[in-house]
Amino acid sequence: MDVEKGSNVRIGLMGLGVVGSGVARVLLDKGESLARETGISLSLKKVLVRDPSKPRSIAVPSHMLTADPQDILADPEIDVVVEVIGGENPALEYIAEALSRGKCVATANKEVVAKHGLELLDTAARHGVGLMYEASVGGGIPLLLPLGRSLPANEISTVYGIINGTTNYILTKMSAEGGSFAEALAQAQALGYAEADATNDIEGIDAAYKLAILATAAFHSRVSPEDIYCQGITALAEQDFRYARELDYEIKLLAIAKQSSGIIEARVHPVLIPSDFLLAKVNGVHNAVQVEGDLVGQVLFYGEGAGSLPTSSAVLADVIALAEDIVTKRAIGPAVSPTNPATGLGPGRQLPAKSIRPISELETRYYLRMNIADQPGVLAQIAKILGDLSISISSVIQKEADAATQTAEIVIMTHPAREHHVQQALGRIAELDIVKEVCNFIRVEG
């Protein structure tokens, strides 16, 4: 290994969980080959853990372990901080302090980036350092870099996809094997694909954080988690998957961001997508993101959206890019203004203010499932309510009635309609005597 003087970059790692262990392992095991490839020596100096004395599966030399964040943040020798603690605090404080002290930061923290990314980029720019977060979305799948650097000549109109592996595992299982949501969740938890408290995943919150990051990068405009309409997958029932299949659709939890005429819509919710769409075939814990640009048309990125090594792959790509920047600056001085290659966002870059379209103004097709009394004229009453609100029906499935309860289940697919009309209609339909229950409604994409 023949690394020039001045090309040694020291790393402080904060967090030694699933992702942190992967990053540490790569830095310890592949250090020499990375140095050969990049001409830069990346050396792990300190690792922040809660309890340095705890036995661990990964062999990090004990002198590297510390429970004191200042051992990293206040160490002038550390050039790059890798934050993989997760959660909003104290990660946010650590990142902000690291940047303020002139350290570059690579983070996998979707919550911090989604909520505070632009402010942190400003902090980074003011201190002439880089902040990168490729690993915060889509695990190891290259997303932010190609969005920023491979498609810069495009006006991006759409970025959407499957960006939560836990829910995609559950939905894939429900689609392939039937069974209830609760059963599928329990199995995902048993296999380690879902945490004991899976709220963030199954309610779509995790996907909303990631969508905020993707949409901000794609549209060069602030999209915050609170701008994103968010509905989880807990209301999906076994029948919905059966009907979806019958209609030639799959049910997926999609994160969808679109922009046209300076107005952005951003939403996370279950959708029916046609079975022959590539996204419909993304199964299990995999992720896929589709981007549409005015020049490039549709491009899709697919891979493992989580996991120790895939996520480490993205963290390391950021660390290497930051390290190259650091080494270049040592050679030529700090004259280059740091643009963030992940987003194309540089210091002083004004993000144009764009407005966010409320979900009530969404126009799409809908799948409506309801339980009705098995008697004549029921469909006519429902159809009248829909028609009065300019919602036109594209197809209806009505199965044979349940003799015992004298009810029947009916599924209506609409043509494109306004969300607020559909919500109004569902309210009115629910009040009909002959309707036992409005069981579910699912938006349709594609």
Next chain:
Amino acid sequence: MDVEKGSNVRIGLMGLGVVGSGVARVLLDKGESLARETGISLSLKKVLVRDPSKPRSIAVPSHMLTADPQDILADPEIDVVVEVIGGENPALEYIAEALSRGKCVATANKEVVAKHGLELLDTAARHGVGLMYEASVGGGIPLLLPLGRSLPANEISTVYGIINGTTNYILTKMSAEGGSFAEALAQAQALGYAEADATNDIEGIDAAYKLAILATAAFHSRVSPEDIYCQGITALAEQDFRYARELDYEIKLLAIAKQSSGIIEARVHPVLIPSDFLLAKVNGVHNAVQVEGDLVGQVLFYGEGAGSLPTSSAVLADVIALAEDIVTKRAIGPAVSPTNPATGLGPGRQLPAKSIRPISELETRYYLRMNIADQPGVLAQIAKILGDLSISISSVIQKEADAATQTAEIVIMTHPAREHHVQQALGRIAELDIVKEVCNFIRVEG
């Protein structure tokens, strides 16, 4: 538009065909918005065409048009040359001269890059300029940049995919609608998806050029077109698609490069891939490339692999990256050594020599289709030849015999076997009296 002095970059465009027109259109139509986004003014100065007086669909100001390459190559004001003439010569000479004169080059020329890329990168490095060629593979799909910059910590073991839209259109049509190769080709030509002389596409030569570029970038090792085993799609018959479907496979022309223990295999040929693979679902003129790395696992990139605007998207990404480099250097001097962000290859970077595995040493599964006499004991004779060469049979399809000719068609799927054994076996089988014809053999992937 408020572009600082020193951030105006002048472009000479060589070629105004399908891709060139797209590039010119973007530069002329989107110049202002690109300047706003990047802070750099990209101005088109000259366009090389064969006949400046020819009427064109694109409105390039006539004073920009020239038939003399020196109007671009010898113009000291031109900073970036975009080469989209295609073909080996004179494109190669123009690129080499542009680099030698200190101009950066963005090219979409797969033939030149596949055959001469490393030498041209050396020339570029010697003259302190950049050479980029994202558009040479996969049209607008981000490939070389994510390979080089998003996955640098990975050891790439496999890069493979569908990288020729013309053949994928033909194969998709044959699979979906039946019909002969000749019919599908004729329709592709009628629709403009195939050229009048489609040799380069249907014989796999175009895909081999692109695979050489991908493999060189992925493995950091020289892979030349002549290292690549290349077999086209002309021998595929209607029945092959029927049998493939029956066996739950699709037939695709795949470009495959793998590396293990420092040995590289690289080949382009039709394959049977399982129908539930994502690549099996890539239809029509679309392209998709799958990359496998030790950390990231499998990632897949999908999109339009050709066309005026998608390819322009990739060319413009390169132009913008080169322009940023140029503007930075104007500000801080030429101290930064130019690494090619598309490949990670910088000046003086030594490419380790790796050996290429000949196709005869390939080990994979095979699909064998033959016409045999409809009489007892035939399968036994064939099976004996296969068995003698350690080729074991995984399944057999034999359809009812054709009474008129007293022949039957038989399809054999093998377990993994050595290519040279299979070739030997097919030779011996063809000599059997009871075998009318060995119709086809197709390698199986996955």
